[in-house]
Structure formats: structure tokens, C-alpha cells
Amino acid sequence: MTEALLRQQLVDECQRLGEDGLLALAAGNVSCRFESGMLITASGVCTSSITSESIVRMSLDGQSDNVLKPSSEWQMHAAVYREMPDVQALVHTHADSCVAVACHGKDLPGFHYMVGMLGLDHVPCVEYHTFGTRALAEAAVSGLRACDACLLAKHGMLSKGASLKQAADSARLLEVLCRQYLLSLAIGPPLELNSKQWAEFFAQMKQTDYQAVQ
Ligand SMILES: [Zn+2]
Numbered sequence: 001m002t003e004a005l006l007r008q009q010l011v012d013e014c015q016r017l018g019e020d021g022l023l024a025l026a027a028g029n030v031s032c033r034f035e036s037g038m039l040i041t042a043s044g045v046c047t048s049s050i051t052s053e054s055i056v057r058m059s060l061d062g063q064s065d066n067v068l069k070p071s072s073e074w075q076m077h078a079a080v081y082r083e084m085p086d087v088q089a090l091v092h093t094h095a096d097s098c099v100a101v102a103c104h105g106k107d108l109p110g111f112h113y114m115v116g117m118l119g120l121d122h123v124p125c126v127e128y129h130t131f132g133t134r135a136l137a138e139a140a141v142s143g144l145r146a147c148d149a150c151l152l153a154k155h156g157m158l159s160k161g162a163s164l165k166q167a168a169d170s171a172r173l174l175e176v177l178c179r180q181y182l183l184s185l186a187i188g189p190p191l192e193l194n195s196k197q198w199a200e201f202f203a204q205m206k207q208t209d210y211q212a213v214q
Pocket residue numbers: 027028073092093094131155156
């Protein structure tokens with residue numbers, strides 16, 4: 001895919017995420033792998049005014065000749081691309097419901113079977129570190145090892161995908177699940193799927209995927 005096309009896809013996806021309310025107040029950033037580096041939204045970009053010029057091309061060690069500065073979280077994106085060759089795109093947001101759960105520093109529990117669609121019987125919440133640091137980047141990598149998304153304590157969330165659409169869809173799913181979890185807490189801690197139910201869920205997922213490619 002050409003750089004121009006990827007830039008346009010990033011712009012389109014940022015606008016959709018903005019319309020969905022996931023990227024309010026220029027908080028959050030989106031990237032995709034490009035050649036040996038990545039394309040990432042510039043620092044402070046608003047989804048209402050984003051253009052293909054608002055995207056910075058850079059290497060995974062932080063080199064860029066763009067006049068605009070990349071997102072302050074470029075290290076978090078670069079670390080995932082370095083560590084996970086299959087990942088093609090990443091979405092980082094401060095979406096309301098994700099933040100509301102993440103500010104307790106707790107994993108999103110397996111209260112609903114759709115949690116498992118992200119890969120595990122819970123969504124991990126990684127430890128807090130100052131924004132833009134290598135420590136936060138390393139924590140985020142650990143959170144995404146077995147799961148398509150993770151919460152970042154007292155900060156937000158990060159999701160990965162084999163495409164930009166996949167990463168964005170995981171971000172949307174996590175926001176919906178966090179909202180539903182918060183709603184359920186209004187009448188007490190919700191039930192969670194037990195280990196047998198999770199085993200059956202993942203077996204069913206495997207079976208469905210298997211059939212889907214037939
Ligand atoms: Zn952030």
C-alpha cells in the first residue's frame with residue numbers, strides 16, 4: 001500500500017474514532033506500520049481538523065525529518081512494532097469508560113463473554129508510568145502480549161491489530177465493554193464467567209474461526 005493511501009486511511013479512521021467520542025480533546029493517537037518504520041498522528045492533532053499532512057513518518061528509533069512533532073507517545077507505538085512483527089496498527093485513546101476503569105488500576109474482569117473476543121478471559125491493566133516514557137512503552141508491550149487491547153492505569157487504553165480497522169474495532173469494543181461493566185457495577189459486582197465457561201467460549205471461537213476460513 002502506498003504512503004499516501006495509508007495516510008488517508010489514518011485520517012479517515014481518526015475522524016471515525018473522533019465521531020465515536022473516543023479521541024476527545026486531541027488526547028490519543030493512531031499509527032500504522034510503514035516500511036521499516038511507522039506513520040503516526042502528530043502531537044496535538046484534533047480529529048476535526050486532521051489532514052494527511054498531520055501524519056508523521058518516522059523510524060522505530062525516533063528519527064523523523066517531518067516539521068511536525070510526532071505524538072508524545074511515539075515510543076509506545078514503536079516499542080510494540082519492534083516487539084510484535086504481526087502488528088500493523090495501533091490505537092491509543094483516553095476514551096471515557098476505559099479511563100473510568102483504568103483509573104482504578106484494575107483489569108477489566110470477564111463479566112461478559114465478549115471480553116474474550118480480545119483474546120483473554122480479562123483485559124489486563126498495566127501499571128502507571130509517566131506519559132511518553134520508555135517505561136510506559138514497556139508496560140504497554142507487556143499488556144498487549146496475549147491480548148488485542150490493554151488498559152493503561154490512570155491513563156487510557158491501547159489496542160493492536162493486523163490492520164487499522166482491527167485495531168480501531170478493538171478500541172471501540174473495549175470502550176463498550178468498559179461502559180457496560182461500569183453500568184453493571186451500579187447494582188453490585190457482576191458475575192464472571194467461570195473457567196469451564198471460558199474454556200467452552202475459546203473452543204467455540206476456535207471452531208467458528210475454523211469454519212469461517214472453510
Ligand atoms: Zn495518552
